Amino acid sequence: MGKALQNEAMNIDVQTMIENKRKKKSVSGKLEKLIPAFLFLCAAVSVLTTAGILFTLLRESITFFSTTSIVDFYTGTQWSPWTGHFGVLPLITGTLLITLIAAIVAIPLGLMSAIFLSEYASDRTRKIIKPTLEVLAGIPTVVYGFFALTFVTPLLKNIVPGLGIFNALSAGIVVGIMIIPMIASLSEDAMNSVPNSLREGALALGATRLEVAMKVVLPAAFSGIVASIVLAVSRAIGETMIVVIAAGASPTLTFDPTRSIQTLTAFIVQGATGDTTFGSTIYYSIYAVGATLFVFTLLMNMLSQYISRKFKEEY
Amino acid sequence: MSGIDEKNNLKRIRGRVILNNVLKGLFFVSTTIGLIFLALLLYRILTQGIGYLNSDFITSFPAPYPEEAGIFAGLIGSIMMIAIVAPVAITLGVGTAIFLEEYAYKNRWTKFIQINIQNLAGVPSIVYGLLGLTFFVYMLRLGYTLLAGGLTMALLVLPVIVVAAQEAIRSVPSDIKEASYGMGASKWQTIRRVILPAAIPGILTGTILALSRAIGETAPLIIVGAATALYTLPDSLLSKYTVMPIQIFNWTGRPQEEWQFVAAAGILVLLIVLLFMNAVAVFIRNKFQKRY
Numbered sequence: 001m002g003k004a005l006q007n008e009a010m011n012i013d014v015q016t017m018i019e020n021k022r023k024k025k026s027v028s029g030k031l032e033k034l035i036p037a038f039l040f041l042c043a044a045v046s047v048l049t050t051a052g053i054l055f056t057l058l059r060e061s062i063t064f065f066s067t068t069s070i071v072d073f074y075t076g077t078q079w080s081p082w083t084g085h086f087g088v089l090p091l092i093t094g095t096l097l098i099t100l101i102a103a104i105v106a107i108p109l110g111l112m113s114a115i116f117l118s119e120y121a122s123d124r125t126r127k128i129i130k131p132t133l134e135v136l137a138g139i140p141t142v143v144y145g146f147f148a149l150t151f152v153t154p155l156l157k158n159i160v161p162g163l164g165i166f167n168a169l170s171a172g173i174v175v176g177i178m179i180i181p182m183i184a185s186l187s188e189d190a191m192n193s194v195p196n197s198l199r200e201g202a203l204a205l206g207a208t209r210l211e212v213a214m215k216v217v218l219p220a221a222f223s224g225i226v227a228s229i230v231l232a233v234s235r236a237i238g239e240t241m242i243v244v245i246a247a248g249a250s251p252t253l254t255f256d257p258t259r260s261i262q263t264l265t266a267f268i269v270q271g272a273t274g275d276t277t278f279g280s281t282i283y284y285s286i287y288a289v290g291a292t293l294f295v296f297t298l299l300m301n302m303l304s305q306y307i308s309r310k311f312k313e314e315y
Numbered sequence: 316m317s318g319i320d321e322k323n324n325l326k327r328i329r330g331r332v333i334l335n336n337v338l339k340g341l342f343f344v345s346t347t348i349g350l351i352f353l354a355l356l357l358y359r360i361l362t363q364g365i366g367y368l369n370s371d372f373i374t375s376f377p378a379p380y381p382e383e384a385g386i387f388a389g390l391i392g393s394i395m396m397i398a399i400v401a402p403v404a405i406t407l408g409v410g411t412a413i414f415l416e417e418y419a420y421k422n423r424w425t426k427f428i429q430i431n432i433q434n435l436a437g438v439p440s441i442v443y444g445l446l447g448l449t450f451f452v453y454m455l456r457l458g459y460t461l462l463a464g465g466l467t468m469a470l471l472v473l474p475v476i477v478v479a480a481q482e483a484i485r486s487v488p489s490d491i492k493e494a495s496y497g498m499g500a501s502k503w504q505t506i507r508r509v510i511l512p513a514a515i516p517g518i519l520t521g522t523i524l525a526l527s528r529a530i531g532e533t534a535p536l537i538i539v540g541a542a543t544a545l546y547t548l549p550d551s552l553l554s555k556y557t558v559m560p561i562q563i564f565n566w567t568g569r570p571q572e573e574w575q576f577v578a579a580a581g582i583l584v585l586l587i588v589l590l591f592m593n594a595v596a597v598f599i600r601n602k603f604q605k606r607y
Contacts (some may be wrong), residue, residue: 015496028501035503036418042410043419046432046477049470053442056449112345117563120339133349137522138589139356140531142560143582146567147356150363150575180349208335231437238439240534241560245567265534272444272538278453290445294438301437305430 029115033229055298059292067281073288079251079262081271081282088292090251094168098243101172101257102179102194102209102236107229109176111181112274114225117184118191119213130185145245148174153246166248174246175239179232186231190224191217223311227304233298238293240265264293330524361587364579374582377544379564381573386581388545391459393588395549396558398531399465400472403521407469407477412518414607415477416484417506436474443471444538446580454537461549461556467539468532472525479521483514516603523596527589533560559585 065073068086076087113133117126153170157163163170194217202212218225248260249270262270271286367381375385411432419425420425447467487510495505511518542557543565548558559581566578 018496018499018501028504032501032503036414039410039418042407043414043428045407045470046411046435046473047428049446049473050431050435052450053438057442057445059326060449077417111349112342113349116339116346120342122452129346133346134355136349137355138527138531139353140560140585140589142531142533142564142567143356143360146563146575146578146582147359149567151355151359168355177349177352184346184349208331210335210338211331221449233450234397234437238441240439240441241564244534245564261509263382265439268441268445269534269537272448274542287445287449290442294442297437297439298434301434305433 053294055088057291058303061291064281064284064288068285068288077253079267081285084279084281086285087287088264088289090253091262091264091267091289092292093253093255094243094247094251095237095263095265096177097168097255097257097261098172098239098247098263099233099236101169102176102239103229103233105173105176105185106179106232106236108230110180110229111187111225113180113184114187114191115213115218117188119209119217127209130188133184136178139178141178141239141241142245144174144178145171145242148242148246160258164258164260165250166246166260167258168247168261171243171245171247172257175236175242178239178242179235182232182235183228186228187221187225189191190221190228193224194220197252223308226311227308230300230304230307234297234304237300238265238297240269242271264289264296268293273284278288323601330421357586360579360582363576364581364583367580368583372577373584376546377565378577381571381577384566384577386559386562386584388548389559389581390584391548392397392541392545392556393402393558395461395556396468397526397530399462399552400416400469401522401526403466403469404472404476404525408473408522408525409518411473411477412480412484413506413511416481417502417510432474432477438479440471440532441534441538443467444535446470447535447539457553459542459555460553462552464536464539464541464556465552467535468529469536471532472529475525475528476518476522479525480514480518482509483517483521486512486517490495516599521599523592527592527596530588530592531560531585532557533564536561537564553592559588 073086073088075089076085077089078085078087079090117130122131148170150164152164152174153163153167156167156170156173160169198216198220199212202216203209207215243263244266247263247266249262249266250260251267252259253260254261267289268286271282271289276282276286341381371383372385374387375383376388378384411428415425415428419428444467446468447463448501451457451463451466455463457466491509491513492505495509500508535556542555543561545555545557561574563578563581563585566574566581
């Protein structure tokens with residue numbers, strides 16, 4: 001009787017008591033201890049993956065930079081690895097050109113889609129259009145590349161004279177289309193999380209829907225919108241197959257979108273598929289290029305996370 | 316004396332209303348551009364590829380002539396690849412999610428792992444290819460094999476699965492968890508018998524979507540050495556292999572126009588597989604998702 005009372009007084013943590021008792025039963029007790037260890041190992045794999053990526057890129061890049069000067073690499077304007085010229089600037093400008101064209105296509109279209117879906121469309125329309133738009137994000141990039149080469153480029157040739165079979169314009173536009181759903185969907189989420197009371201307040205003051213969208217919702221959802229754009233741009237930087245297929249393989253220091261260019265990603269593919277032997281300078285150069293690419297996208301991703309954390313409006 | 320100039324006000328309001336309507340139209344048109352592009356893409360590929368898409372195409376190996384080429388090696392290769400990716404990525408992904416949601420203390424290390432996973436999701440797929448090339452192909456001496464490709468892909472989709480599984484586990488209400496503890500169940504028993512069954516629809520949906528990404532991915536597999544033309548099926552984990560996107564890429568690169576039709580037919584097969592997987596994901600979500 002006294003013991004029962006004591007138990008009731010110690011009622012604080014029945015679960016712990018039961019668990020203590022359980023642990024005495026050896027088999028299940030061991031399992032209870034082994035499982036977290038196993039799960040921890042699973043979680044460790046993702047950390048090891050990051051470590052592996054850093055290690056791989058660093059080690060091979062360092063080997064590369066022991067034969068090629070790092071200054072020449074980042075300031076050189078000629079990229080022709082098979083004749084020994086390793087100046088990465090043409091690849092960087094190629095990547096920037098594609099990213100710029102993609103951003104010009106995707107940011108306005110994505111934002112306007114997001115405003116339409118969040119501020120104008122009825123619930124039913126949104127429920128149909130949003131998933132359909134997201135289908136665009138699920139289409140394999142090799143399909144986009146095929147489409148850019150066989151449809152968009154011939155189409156653009158009618159409008160833009162002097163357009164090559166491989167050109168930055170067509171690839172950039174298609175990369176832009178590919179990242180529209182990212183911007184539209186994530187921005188729409190951000191705008192959707194702006195509380196309705198703000199909208200109703202503005203509407204009650206006589207604002208039109210447009211004014212509500214532009215002066216109330218957009219500023220309130222700003223951090224989410226910017227984060228989505230940065231994330232999408234980072235995706236454009238890392239996009240590979242579309243540029244490999246549609247933009248060609250001529251590393252040129254140019255901002256002329258009608259010409260063929262080569263991006264960082266496209267060179268990695270070219271360098272890895274050619275008759276590149278393990279241990280050759282070209283083999284190591286793809287890691288130096290990969291490290292450059294990795295730093296670009298990592299900075300963008302961290303910027304996106306920083307923006308959405310730092311400037312988040314809480315309601 | 317009236318302070319309100321009604322006429323002027325009406326004029327100004329009309330201007331604002333017109334602007335609102337004009338931009339509403341513009342926003343709508345912008346939204347449809349993405350949709351039109353999607354429709355064009357599907358229509359174009361359908362009309363180009365349908366002529367070459369027949370049972371011979373699905374059961375034939377690559378050939379030097381467009382009429383005889385087929386996607387059999389790629390199709391089987393993709394399926395075998397998923398057979399490697401799925402068990403590895405699901406075990407690691409769900410394990411990580413359970414660890415982070417149920418076991419890990421909310422401290423700096425857990426936060427570090429979390430941020431790390433977020434960043435991994437943003438790493439370009441081709442960088443995973445480089446990781447696979449150094450680590451699986453050369454360091455573990457797997458060579459250009461199915462296993463090396465599969466493991467690379469498993470790492471690629473891992474962050475997506477972790478995030479999906481975490482969300483699914485988090486959305487299991489704590490009531491039923493506490494009810495299980497209250498009945499005397501241990502932590503692992505609760506996870507295995509209460510939390511996981513409740514979270515499985517969400518986990519499966521996210522996993523299938525992640526795997527469908529793996530099926531469509533090309534770039535990392537080029538780096539880790541998937542073959543472009545293969546006349547036999549892989550017979551072990553250490554065989555050479557090819558997958559559908561690689562075959563499509565290879566056909567796309569050929570100059571003669573007929574190969575475009577072959578590529579389009581290959582894309583159709585790929586899209587049908589993806590459509591099927593997505594349909595399964597949607598079905599699972601609608602069928603089994605419980606609302607608490």
